[in-house]
Every structure is written in C-alpha cells, then in structure tokens.
Amino acid sequence: MTPLLLKNETVDLSQHFETPLKQFSIAVDWASISMFGRNFLGFKTKRETDQIDLGLTCVMFDKQNQMIDLVCSSKFNSWLIKNSFPLGKSISKDKAFRHFDHGSIVDSLYKQMTTVDLQKVDSEIDHVFFYLCFDHRKIKSPDFSSVELLKMMSFGSTSPDQLISEYTIPTQNCCKKNEGILILAKLYREDEKWKFTSLGKAITESTFIGFTKGIQ
Template identity: 30%
Template sequence: MAISLQKGQKIDLRKSSGEALTNFCVGVNWGAIETEKAGLFGFGKKKVVEDVDLDLSCIMLDQSGNLVDWIYSPDYNAWLSKNNYPLGKLSSKDGGLKHSGDDRQGDVGGDDGLDNEIITIDLNRVSPTIDKIYFFLNIYLNQGQSFDFSQIPFAKIRMYEGTSTRVNTVHSNYDIVTDSSYRGKRALILGKLYRKNGEWKFDAIGEPSEDQIFVQTMQRIIKDYK
C-alpha cells in the first residue's frame, strides 16, 4: 500500500518486501484549468481550457552543499545563456537521472492516471560525490496568465516503480494543492533524496515560495537547505 506523505515526513526507500528501492520514478501530475464563460452576446456558456505549464526540476549537491549536477528544461537555454546560468538538460552526467521532457498543458478533461513530467532514477548509477538530490516545481506563466497552485484543479507528486508510460507499484504520493499554504505561491520545493548511513532516504519538504523562475528556487535551495 502506497504511503500518503505529509509535509516534513521522512521515509526509507524500501519496498514492502524490505528490499531497497533503487530504480523508480518521481512523477508530477496536474490538470489544466477549466472554466465556463458566457457565450456570444451573453447567450449560453462555453468551456474555456487554460493550459498549465509546471516545470519539474532537480539539483544534486555534495556533502558540503556545492552544486554538482542538475536537471531542468533546456527550453530556457537562450535566456540562461544570456544571463550566464548553467544550461538546462534532461539527463544527469552519470546517467542516474533522466527527465521525460516539458509538458506545457496539463491534463485536459480530468486526471488520465499518468504523470505529466517524470524523472526516472537509478540510484545505483548516481555518482558517489552526490549526497542530496532536491526536487522542485515551478509554475511558468504564459503571456496574459495569472494563477497560483491554489487555482490548479489537481497536482500530485508520487514515487513509483515503472516507466514514464506505465505505473507498476506506487511507493508514496503527496497531494500538492490541498495544502492551504500554497495559495499565492508559484514555486514548491517538493523534497529531497539524501544519503544516511550508506542508505538513501526521502524527506517530503513541501515548502512553497513566491519564486518567479526555477533559477531562484535553485539558489534558495543551495543557500538555505544545505
């Protein structure tokens, strides 16, 4: 049975059999915003779907809190290059973490049961220099958009065994938008994988912020969460 995580909860990465969980996915699933507006000349109503672009990212730190590696969308590389930030990529240097790519819409018409953005993890391939892996989520607003986590119909993070297109066994899940502290917030530090006594563990941080872009969230983690 999957663990329903609460903010600040720490768990061991072990299957129900007691075996260490080393190959799994961290996935985020969310819905597009659907509203009803008056039709032409005020007659009737029409459904309006507003795309929701969330960005799942992660950074990897060593024991001293120094940035070792990162995964975030390369779609922002033109801006990142102009501002002298590390360019986005979808795979870690050691091949232990891989991102499924950017989803700019969210589920339309309800939850389809699959995650919109996924980071696949093989802990056996993660470099021994990496001590902590932080996962975070940011809302990207297109021109004319203005919303926060509280307006998204559903948003969930889960850890599961499987692939980007198939869920075998869900290990743990965390419902994001039911927490009232996320109102008015556009960024969320989801949690971290960390080494302790030779084993990997997970800490559900669940800390929201008003960061406007993922680079700010990266800097926040490096500064405050060493």
Template identity: 25%
Template structure:
C-alpha cells in the first residue's frame, strides 16, 4: 500500500518498499481543469477544457548543491545514463501518468547527492487551470506504487518543486517539497530549487 505524503514529509524508500530499490519511476499526472457552463455550453463546444502542457524535469545536484545535469523534454537522458525521461505529454489527457522519469538508483554517480523533481507550465497557464495533479514513486521491478504526493495547491504559480530523492546514510529517501515556483522552463526554476536543498 502506497504512502500518501504530506508537504514536508520525508520517508525511506527502502523501508516503504520492503527492500533495496534499484530502479524507480517518478510518474507525474494532471488534468486541465474543466470549464463550467453546463450541458448547453458542452453541446455547442464551449465546455471543453484547454490543454495544458506541464513538463516534468529532474535536476541532479552534487554535495555542493551545484546542478550536475538536468533531464527534461529537451534532454531526455542524463549524461551518465542513470535517468531517462520517457517523453513530453502536451495535454495531460488520458488516465495514469502523463510523464514519467525513470531512475536507476544504483547507477546514479556517487557524487550526486540529490535528485529534484519539478513541474513547469510550459504553456504559461497557472496552476489554477490544473486539477488532479500528482507525483508518485513506483518500484520498477514490482510495478508497486511506493509513495504518492498529491499537488493540491492551486494558485497563480506556474511551476512546482515537487519532491527530492536524496542519499542519507547509504540509502535513498524521498522528501515531499511541494513549493510553488514561477517559470515556464526548468532554467527559470533552478535558482528557486537551490533554496530548498
């Protein structure tokens, strides 16, 4: 049974999964908020929701909190090959994860201390236009969901610093950060991330 994380909560991934993890998937899902207007508006095409292009990214940081590499829609694989983004979803339509980032924990270089997962609204809409947004960690081997963090925070922000995976005493832990940010791309968000490391 997956643990539902609250903002600021930290967990041990190995304890929650019942053993050492070698490969996890960070899944991100969201829906565009449906505009109101009732049945008549829907019949005449006015009730459709606008598509929102949220982009998941993963930034790798070293012991000095310096960004080592960034994996996002424009750079789908880390230089060392330990992290792979499965591709861009530009609408959030459909069920399940809209974007996924696969992390081979045992291949993440030793000098990388933490992995920070973020989401940006590339189309520029604020999170007031987003609903049902979440991030989750899945054990790739068993396909078991280990932890889920629901992004309940709607507002005028265009980005969210969602969660961090980090090494502590030889094991990987997860910290649900849940801080609002601004910027359409990961480059805009980098200075805001460093504050939360």
C-alpha cells in the first residue's frame, strides 16, 4: 500500500525503508486550473484551462542558507533573468538533481519530475527545497486555490511502478491570491542522514526571492 503523506510529515530516508533510500524522484500532477474573469455583461465567470502551466523548481542551499544551485525548466528564463537568478537547467552541477517535463504527455501520471541521487549530492549542500510556481508569462495574478487536485508523488526511481508515497495538497480556500509559489517539500541532512518533509505552503514571489537570495 502506498503511504499517504500529511502536511509537515517527515520521512527518514535511511530508516523508513528496508534499505536506505539512495535514489528517488519527486513528481507533481494537477487536473486543471480554474481562471476567473468577467463576461460581456460584467458578471464574474469561471472557466477551466490547460493553457496555464506550473513549473517544478529545485533549489539547493548550504548550512548558511546560501543558494548553491538551482534546477528548473528553461521556460522560466525570462523570470529568472529579471530577478538575477541563474538560467534554468535540467541537471545540477553535481549531477545529483535532474529535471523532467512530461506536461505534454496526456497519459502520464505526472507533469513535472525531479530525480535525486543522494550519493552524488555535493558535500556543501545541507538542505534542498522543492517549489511549484506559475508561469508568469501567462498569468498575472497567481492563485493556487484555482488549481484542482494538486498531488506530489515520490518514486523509488523514475518509474511510476515504484510509487513510494503520495501527498494530495489541499489548495482550496487555503492559499491567498498572489501567492504564486508553493513550497512542496524540504530535503535536508540531519546527523549525516537525509530526511524529507512534506510542506504544501504557499508564499509570495517576493518572499521566495528574498529567501533564495539570503535576504532576511
């Protein structure tokens, strides 16, 4: 049976499995996104769309909370350049983190995935955050409560056949408007062991920029 993760639940990757988990993947999927607008009579209307995309971002930090590396889709390059971040790339410098985009595959169990090889993680990396964000080229007022059925899944590899856990993130009525970044989870070292915590917390774009750049 696949464990269902709860918000703020922590998994010890060395103790909660028959053998310590060295490689795994984080994937996300969503059913649709509802957009609100006004019709020709001025009444507020709701419609579902597949034109708005979300992106999975992985950011690595050292013990001093300084960003070491960043992995995400290159389609966010204009936003990254605007905010003085490194360009989006699919593979981290240490080759431990890899980004995959399956958004165009209709029957895929996920739309975005990041694979992790703990054996290759740079020794400087102390903790890693996984974020989900809106494509700001297509939406000016991001709102995660408009996202239907948002799920985060973890696999023992890149294969959906090795599903380890599943976390359905409650987005309805829990995320404020313009909180366009969702902190999915945190991977971190503790006593030379790796632990993983599900978060599901929405934050503003400015909060994300300040935290990632080490601005308190």
